[in-house]
Amino acid sequence: MKSIQLSAGTVEYLDSGGPGPTLVFLHGAMKDALVWREVVAGLPARYRCVRPTLPLGSHRIPMEPEADLSITGLARLVAEFLDALDLSEVTLVQNHWGAAQIMLAEGCAERVSRLVLCACEAFDNYPPGRPGRASAAAARVPGLLGLAGRALRSPRVRHRFATADPSAGRRIPPDLVERWLLPFASEAGVRRDLAKILSERHTPATKRQWAAATDFPGPVLVVWAADDVLMPPAHGRLLTDAFPNARLVIAEHSRTCVPLDRPEVLIRELITLPSV
Numbered sequence: 001m002k003s004i005q006l007s008a009g010t011v012e013y014l015d016s017g018g019p020g021p022t023l024v025f026l027h028g029a030m031k032d033a034l035v036w037r038e039v040v041a042g043l044p045a046r047y048r049c050v051r052p053t054l055p056l057g058s059h060r061i062p063m064e065p066e067a068d069l070s071i072t073g074l075a076r077l078v079a080e081f082l083d084a085l086d087l088s089e090v091t092l093v094q095n096h097w098g099a100a101q102i103m104l105a106e107g108c109a110e111r112v113s114r115l116v117l118c119a120c121e122a123f124d125n126y127p128p129g130r131p132g133r134a135s136a137a138a139a140r141v142p143g144l145l146g147l148a149g150r151a152l153r154s155p156r157v158r159h160r161f162a163t164a165d166p167s168a169g170r171r172i173p174p175d176l177v178e179r180w181l182l183p184f185a186s187e188a189g190v191r192r193d194l195a196k197i198l199s200e201r202h203t204p205a206t207k208r209q210w211a212a213a214t215d216f217p218g219p220v221l222v223v224w225a226a227d228d229v230l231m232p233p234a235h236g237r238l239l240t241d242a243f244p245n246a247r248l249v250i251a252e253h254s255r256t257c258v259p260l261d262r263p264e265v266l267i268r269e270l271i272t273l274p275s276v
Contacts, residue, residue, distance in 0.1 A: 001013070001014060001033075001053075002014070002015060003061070004081070004084055004085070006077060006080050006081060006084060007067075007077075007080060008055070008063045008064060008067035008068065008069070008073070008077050009055070009061065009062065009063035009064045009067055010061045011052050011053065011054070011055075011059075011061075011077075011081060012033070012052070012053045012059070012060065012061065013033060013050060013051060013052040013053065013081075014033050014034075014049075014050070014051040015048070015049070015050050015051075015085075016040060016045075016047070016048055016049040016050075017048060018045055018046050018047045018048040018049065019046055019048065020046070020047070020048050020089075021046075021047060021048070021089065021091060021275075022047075022048045022050065022087050022088070022089065022090050022091065023043075023047055023048065023049050023050070023090070023091045023093055023270065024050045024051075024052070024078075024081075024082065024087065024090050024091070024092050024093065025039070025040070025049065025050070025051045025093045025094075025095075025259075026052070026054065026078065026092070026093065026094040026095065026097070026099050027051075027053070027054065027056070027095060027096065028056065028095050028096020028097050028120075028167065028256070028257070029056045029057055029096060029097070029194075029197075030056065030057045030058050030165075030180055030181070030184070031056070031058055031096070031180055031257070032053040032058045032059065032179060032180060033051035033052060033053045034051075034176060034179060035095070035176070035257065035259050035260060036049075036051050036093075036259050038259065038260075038263035039259050039263045039266045039267055039270070042263060042264065042267040043267060043270060043271065044271070047270075050085065050087065052078075052081055054074065054077070054078070055067075055069060055074070055077075055190075055193045055194075055197075056074075056097070056194065056197065057180075057183075057184050057190065057193070057194040057197075058179065058180040058181070058183055058184065058190075059183060059190060059193070060183050060187075060190075062187060062188075062189025062190050062192065062193055063189070063193050065189075065192070067193070067196075069193055069196040069197050070196070070197075070200050071097075071098075071102060071126070071197070071200060072102055072106060074097075074099065074102075074197070075099045075102035075103045075106060075108070076103075076106065076108060078099050078103065079103055079106075079108035079109065079111070082111045082112075083111070087111055088111055089111075089113040090111050090112050090113060090114075091112075091113065091114040091115075091116065091270075091273065092109075092112045092114070092115055092116070093116040093118065093266075093270070094115075094116070094117060094118060094120055095118040095119060095120060095256070095257065095258060095259055096119065096120055096121070096128075096167065096230075096256055096257070097120060097121050098117075098120050098121040098122055098126070100112070100115050100117060100120075101117075101122060104216055109216075112218070113218045114218045114219045114220070114221075114273060115216065115218065115219075115220045115221070115243075116220075116221045116223065116266075116269075116270065116273070117220065117221070117222045117223070117239055118222075118223040118258050118259070118266065119223065119224055119225045119228055119230075119231050119236075119251075119254075119255075119256045119257075119258050120231065121231070122231070122235045122238070122239050123235060123238065125230075125231060125232060125235060127198070128230040128231055128256075145191045145194065145195050146188070146191060148184075148191075149184055149185050149186070149188075149191050150185070152181050152182075152184060152185035153185045153186070158177055158178070158181045158182075158185070159177065161181060162177040162180075162181065165257075166229050166230060166255070166256075167230060167255055167256040167257045168255055168256075168257045168260055168261065169225075169227055169253065169254055169255040169257070169261045170260060170261050172260065215244075216243055216244075217244065217245065218245065219245050219246075219247075219273060219274045219275075220240075220243040220245060220246035220247070221246070221247055221249065221269055221273055222236055222239050222240045222246055222247070222248045222249070223248075223249045223250075223251055223258055223265065223266065223269065224236030224248065224249070224250055224251065225250075225251050225254040225255050225256055225258055225261070225262075226250050226251060226252045226253065226254060227253065227254060227255050228254075228255050228256050229255060229256075230255075230256045231256055236248055236250070249265065249269055251265045251266075
């Protein structure tokens, strides 16, 4: 695992180092870069696959205490990451959260030439679904995330938490359960970072940022999960219709975490994604 110092703090990442095209993979809450491991393993070696671990609850290194970890701040952090590694003509592949839409709205996606929007937050669906809204409410209760962290120090509780994860349709491998939950359980700074994100309140004006930026000219692939309980089914079609050069693929027998549930769908679609 490599690391890079950004304005918000140290961000760890994986880089396959292939000659290109460059794919940057963004994970969702309580996951890290390894959620994409089966997808990356199935891609031809010519692709350069870059996978940052973002401060979304499973990162091992807490961000600076004053870091802007609002949704907009996180999107700007992704843009800063692309700048710092001098990545260009990037295919940005996101799952669970809506970094690409915010980057487009903020005008900081100039290094991105193609988008893959995979079962992600969009429009007014933030936090996503009832579980997301419950987590956001819990983050605003003083001390509650600390209690959750102490509870997750128990292997039995971690196992139960993972099996109840509404974003995954298949059993999460034990090594990923430990990797994704132990940082939250053991590091107060990680819980502080997640609390910043979850406790952010959105007005109708800020929620409109989740609408797609319709002037993005590059190819857009929207992959929506057929069994998703977090992302509304209609949003897949709405996102597809919002871009001038977009195509919709439905991942059957999958929930939000398509890279874990149906990696072969993403491998097939990424290989056939048209060039700019």
